[in-house]
Amino acid sequence: MQTLSRRSALSMFGLAAAATALPAGRHAALANGPASNPEPKQGAGFYKFKIGSGASAVECYSIGDAQARIPSYPLWGENASEAEVGSLLDSYYIPKPPEPIHVHFNVLVFKVGSEVWLVDTGNGPRTPDAGGDGMLLGTLASMGISPEDVGGIIITHMHGDHIDGLLTREGAIAFPKAKFFLNKTERDFWKDNPDLSKTTLDAGWKQGMITNAQKVLGLLEKTNRLEIVGDTDEITTGVRVRKTGGHTKGHQTVEIERAGRKFVMLADAVHHYVMSFRKPEWHVKFDYDAEEGAKTRRRVLEQIASERTLVMCYHTPWPGVGQVRARDGAFDWLPVTWEW
Numbered sequence: 001m002q003t004l005s006r007r008s009a010l011s012m013f014g015l016a017a018a019a020t021a022l023p024a025g026r027h028a029a030l031a032n033g034p035a036s037n038p039e040p041k042q043g044a045g046f047y048k049f050k051i052g053s054g055a056s057a058v059e060c061y062s063i064g065d066a067q068a069r070i071p072s073y074p075l076w077g078e079n080a081s082e083a084e085v086g087s088l089l090d091s092y093y094i095p096k097p098p099e100p101i102h103v104h105f106n107v108l109v110f111k112v113g114s115e116v117w118l119v120d121t122g123n124g125p126r127t128p129d130a131g132g133d134g135m136l137l138g139t140l141a142s143m144g145i146s147p148e149d150v151g152g153i154i155i156t157h158m159h160g161d162h163i164d165g166l167l168t169r170e171g172a173i174a175f176p177k178a179k180f181f182l183n184k185t186e187r188d189f190w191k192d193n194p195d196l197s198k199t200t201l202d203a204g205w206k207q208g209m210i211t212n213a214q215k216v217l218g219l220l221e222k223t224n225r226l227e228i229v230g231d232t233d234e235i236t237t238g239v240r241v242r243k244t245g246g247h248t249k250g251h252q253t254v255e256i257e258r259a260g261r262k263f264v265m266l267a268d269a270v271h272h273y274v275m276s277f278r279k280p281e282w283h284v285k286f287d288y289d290a291e292e293g294a295k296t297r298r299r300v301l302e303q304i305a306s307e308r309t310l311v312m313c314y315h316t317p318w319p320g321v322g323q324v325r326a327r328d329g330a331f332d333w334l335p336v337t338w339e340w
């Protein structure tokens with residue numbers, strides 16, 4: 001069985017120079033989880049849903065950019081114990097540490113009229129496994145969308161698994177006409193000697209994450225298409241960003257509202273479909289500030305659970321669309337059922 005090393009796993013979250021995410025369809029040798037499906041890519045590779053109805057509805061798509069198996073403890077639950085992490089995972093039929101867990105990378109695409117928008121861009125050319133690219137561009141092509149067609153890209157935060165797809169294999173910006181929307185706090189954080197002292201990642205990983213973020217930021221600035229946004233700015237009609245912080249200092253979620261219906265792309269406010277929801281207080285090493293990350297997770301989950309909002313998460317099992325309910329002082333992830 002092929003698994004990812006801890007270092008490789010971290011790299012997918014933008015924490016080292018070489019990433020080793022597994023594009024969907026290349027995990028045939030990795031069948032291990034209770035519901036894992038050893039077959040290669042199936043279907044069209046995107047899941048379509050709508051916010052609102054009629055002519056003003058926003059068409060949304062979740063594209064699975066990649067999948068990977070990564071270690072659980074102590075990336076999650078360092079402030080608990082390996083036994084507690086194992087016990088929770090086992091109760092959901094998920095392998096206990098040191099066995100890896102399954103993580104997805106879900107990119108949101110939405111259309112406002114004829115405008116095509118992305119929220120984040122996946123792992124791009126740094127989705128390795130036999131040198132493979134992430135699946136975003138190929139799936140967009142199958143939908144009839146080329147990089148030139150993308151008018152706007154909202155960047156939730158500057159971790160590699162969200163921004164490396166902005167680049168081509170040659171290191172140029174892959175979207176020649178898009179405007180890029182980044183929170184001001186996030187831009188300032190990475191630009192100016194970022195403080196990662198509140199996560200226990202080792203120094204090498206932190207430096208890899210900083211180097212990558214600064215490189216991509218520099219390239220974005222050179223395009224003159226980078227728009228720095230405030231904490232609750234409306235980006236286009238009915239589409240609003242909201243800074244949450246927690247995961248990174250200027251991490252932002254994206255809200256789409258149409259005809260009284262609200263949808264939120266939570267990005268990395270949560271990560272794993274069991275641990276983030278049942279134990280939001282568990283530290284996550286990917287959070288730049290473990291305590292702030294935990295508090296933010298609970299605050300965001302309380303809000304969406306109380307409103308029964310439809311949400312999408314970047315790292316829960318594809319398509320990553322669902323709702324959240326409160327239960328016993330914590331939460332449950334309720335994935336959508338497919339409708340057609």
Ligand SMILES: [Zn+2]
Nearest residue numbers: 159161268314
């Ligand atoms: Zn991420």
